[in-house]
Amino acid sequence: MAKYYAKRFFSASERSFPLAVKITVYLASLLFFAVLLLASQQEWLSLQEWQLVRYFFYVLIFANTYYCGFAPGLTVAVLSTLFTATVFTPPGSDLKDFSFASPTVFSFTAKYFLLTIAADWIRNNIEHLQRQLLANQKLQAHAHHLEKLMLAGEIAAGIAHEIRNPLTVIQGYLQLIDSRCKKLCNTPESFTLLQDELKRTNQIISDFLRFSRPDKPQRRLTHLNTLLKSASSLLYGELLRRKIQLQIFSAPDMPKISLDENQIIQVFLNLFNNSLQAMPNGGTISVYTSHEEKSESVSIRISDSGIGMSAETMEQIFMPFYTTKANGTGLGLVITQTIILAHGGKIQVESSPGEGTSFTITLPTI
Secondary structure (H helix, E strand, O other), rough: OOHHHHHHHHOOOOOOOOHHHHHHHHHHHHHHHHHEEEEEHHHOOOOOHHHHHHHHHHHHHHHHHHOOOOHHHHHHHHHHHHHHHHEEEOOOHHHOOOOOOHHHHHHHHHHHHHHHHHHOOOOOOOHHHHHHHHHHHHHHHHHHHHHHHHHHHHHHHHHHHHHHHHHHHHOOOOOOOHOOOOOOOHOOOOOOOOHHHHHHHHHHHHHHHHHHHOOOOOOOOOOOHHHHHHHHHHHHHHHHOEEEEEEEEOOOOOOOEOOOOHHHHHHHHHHHHHHHHOOOEEEEEEEEEEEEOOEEEEEEEEEOOOOOOOOHHHHHHHOOOOOOOOHHHHHHHHHHHHHHHHHHOOEEEOOOOOOEEEEEEEOOOO
């Protein structure tokens, strides 16, 4: 509770400095005022020295407002005003008889509070500029990423079209040869193997084309929980074979949202397959869904107990053609991200080596 009120007092949401720094600056200022109070009671300082001290109050006010926030700065300004008024009250007079309109005090009092407002304004503008700079950097990085995606997409589309034509011819003749020499050939499984490899090659080409020319989502109202069950049922046999347990924890209040069912199922399959390949010795995939009414969004978190990823790998997993798999194309997660973005959502990843990986998808409900 004390930490909560401390954060509110020191404007934690508006100041980028650590809370410990703010508390240190503020407590140091209060300690200085305590020393000054003792000095005034013991009459350690002369009037000329007190005149120098009241100039030092400018430093304290600016430091507290800049580092700690408006409330601490205002507190220090009030204390500075009280000390200035007390010290320069004529001997034998009571403080209540003293007028703050006195030229000796008023100029400093006004400047103390004006400095508090000015320091807070300066800090707010600096933070605003910092936020803008960070946003611009993110936009530049995103634009650079999009340029690379466009270039890679054009290359992928060209290569895919050029390769698919001869593959179609080869597959047609292979089927013809297979149908004519089934009885004569001693190794009919060779033809099956060749045809399977051709199908796999065609699937890779389809991924290239889907990456280069993503389909526009064909939306309709549907339940995400239903799509998760559909995707998991398609992997039922593979999960059993790999000794992997898939657990789905569905939020009961999930609303229907407008989605392309096939594309979202493909997203889930891509993420499930990544998890499967990250757990060669078995493990657990946990899926959590939730509904955020305030942000008008739903989220799906897919976590596995696999080998995890390093920070360097996480930075590149959404880059085209980047893969850590022996037979991977590096397009699965790129296509996944493209689908999520086309639905107005976002996808984030968290991972550590040896501690598994979590993908969190957020989609708008409107």
